[in-house]
Amino acid sequence: MKAGVGLISSLVLFLLIGAVFTQRPRQRKPTKRPPTIKKPPVRKPVVPTEPEPQEPTDFPPPILGPPSIFPDCPRECLCNPSYPNSLNCENRNLRAVPVIPLRTHYLYLHNNYISQVTADAFNNATEVRWINLANNRIQRIDKQVFEKIPALLYLYAQRNQLKEVPSGLPATLEQLRLDRNLISKIPPGAFSKMDNLILLDLHHNQLSDTGLGKNTLKDLKSLMQLNLAHNTLKKMPSGVPGNLIQLYLDKNLIDDIPKDYFKGFNHLAFVRLNYNKLSDKGVPKAVFNLSTLVDLQLAHNKLTVVPLFNSHLEHLHLNHNSIERINGTEICPYEMQADLSDNSLVPKLRYLRLDGNQLHPPIPMEVIMCFRHLHAVVI
Numbered sequence: 395m396k397a398g399v400g401l402i403s404s405l406v407l408f409l410l411i412g413a414v415f416t417q418r419p420r421q422r423k424p425t426k427r428p429p430t431i432k433k434p435p436v437r438k439p440v441v442p443t444e445p446e447p448q449e450p451t452d453f454p455p456p457i458l459g460p461p462s463i464f465p466d467c468p469r470e471c472l473c474n475p476s477y478p479n480s481l482n483c484e485n486r487n488l489r490a491v492p493v494i495p496l497r498t499h500y501l502y503l504h505n506n507y508i509s510q511v512t513a514d515a516f517n518n519a520t521e522v523r524w525i526n527l528a529n530n531r532i533q534r535i536d537k538q539v540f541e542k543i544p545a546l547l548y549l550y551a552q553r554n555q556l557k558e559v560p561s562g563l564p565a566t567l568e569q570l571r572l573d574r575n576l577i578s579k580i581p582p583g584a585f586s587k588m589d590n591l592i593l594l595d596l597h598h599n600q601l602s603d604t605g606l607g608k609n610t611l612k613d614l615k616s617l618m619q620l621n622l623a624h625n626t627l628k629k630m631p632s633g634v635p636g637n638l639i640q641l642y643l644d645k646n647l648i649d650d651i652p653k654d655y656f657k658g659f660n661h662l663a664f665v666r667l668n669y670n671k672l673s674d675k676g677v678p679k680a681v682f683n684l685s686t687l688v689d690l691q692l693a694h695n696k697l698t699v700v701p702l703f704n705s706h707l708e709h710l711h712l713n714h715n716s717i718e719r720i721n722g723t724e725i726c727p728y729e730m731q732a733d734l735s736d737n738s739l740v741p742k743l744r745y746l747r748l749d750g751n752q753l754h755p756p757i758p759m760e761v762i763m764c765f766r767h768l769h770a771v772v773i
């Protein structure tokens with residue numbers, strides 16, 4: 395059995411490392427400019443995180459689309475006659491948003507060099523449902539742009555240079571992606587009317603506890619996915635609405651979770667706190683004992699003991715902490731003597747990662763006895 399577990403362990407380790415790395419953005423490294431090249435006197439890009447272009451003067455000319463049967467089709471875009479409600483302007487080296495025709499429902503503007511979004515281009519675009527502005531160089535979005543689009547459901551503006559969350563977003567919005575910007579501030583009330591927002595992605599920004607604000611999130615009654623990973627939060631975000639299912643907070647500076655933090659959540663299933671500063675002191679004894687929790691990730695912290703968890707938990711990541719011992723009797727979420735003919739009482743844990751700690755195989759017998767669904771332990 396030991397050998398079996400060992401073999402599976404190394405396999406799982408391999409697979410899981412793959413999984414961990416795929417979560418990271420596969421961004422090409424910015425190519426370093428040789429220092430000898432003279433910089434043009436025009437403004438420098440704020441951060442050289444985007445791979446290209448290096449300087450505004452490097453922008454290639456816009457690519458024109460094919461001739462269109464639609465007289466209102468912007469020259470730079472593609473208007474497919476089979477999809478009259480779609481406007482494809484992605485990958486066209488655009489510097490500005492073209493005038494959007496009234497018939498547009500799905501608007502694709504990603505992978506261009508757009509630096510600001512102004513209201514005039516959208517004057518007639520009142521029917522738009524989806525806008526993809528990802529991977530541009532947007533620093534500013536006029537407040538009036540989205541106010542006038544009452545049907546907007548998805549707004550994707552990740553990989554830009556926004557410093558704050560745009561204001562005047564319509565209450566209809568269901569998905570808002572603003573990850574990989576330079577956001578350090580959320581204006582008060584930015585989300586106050588957004589009853590329909592299901593997904594909010596702000597990962598990889600510069601949000602601190604004060605930048606996020608206390609009551610910023612509390613009105614997001616429909617929110618199910620919140621991603622605040624890769625920011626500079628020291629505290630757990632406050633006012634997170636109770637319908638949340640996924641809470642991602644990896645790569646912040648969080649060292650403490652208030653005892654009742656998760657009390658108001660009735661659906662929370664995925665919690666990620668990898669790469670924070672959690673020690674045993676900052677993790678109250680039963681804080682993760684939630685019956686809805688399915689996946690708990692606490693890798694790369696400073697824990698020395700395994701926190702208590704509920705019998706419904708399926709995945710637990712504790713790799714790269716300082717755990718020295720593991721006591722199967724203590725972490726088993728039921729009495730080991732209990733009658734387990736009722737299969738529903740058997741703890742559901744299937745994956746357990748313990749590598750990168752001060753633990754050595756074999757896995758204690760009590761752990762195997764308790765967690766009978768365990769497929770793989772990485773140690």
Ligand SMILES: *[C@@H]1O[C@H](CO)[C@@H](O)[C@H](O)[C@H]1NC(C)=O
Nearest residue numbers: 493494495496514515517518
């Ligand atoms: C908006 O639509 C009206 C009527 O359909 C048209 O006359 C006008 O030129 C349009 N404006 C723009 C900026 O396309």
Ligand SMILES: *[C@@H]1O[C@H](CO)[C@@H](O)[C@H](O)[C@H]1NC(C)=O
Nearest residue numbers: 679680683684685702703704
């Ligand atoms: C954990 O939660 C379960 C209910 O899901 C409860 O019965 C149990 O007493 C709790 N354990 C601790 C240590 O709080």
Ligand SMILES: *[C@@H]1O[C@H](CO)[C@@H](O)[C@H](O)[C@H]1NC(C)=O
Nearest residue numbers: 719720721722723724725758
């Ligand atoms: C594990 O914990 C139980 C209960 O606290 C204790 O009785 C037992 O001796 C511990 N086992 C080991 C190996 O430390």
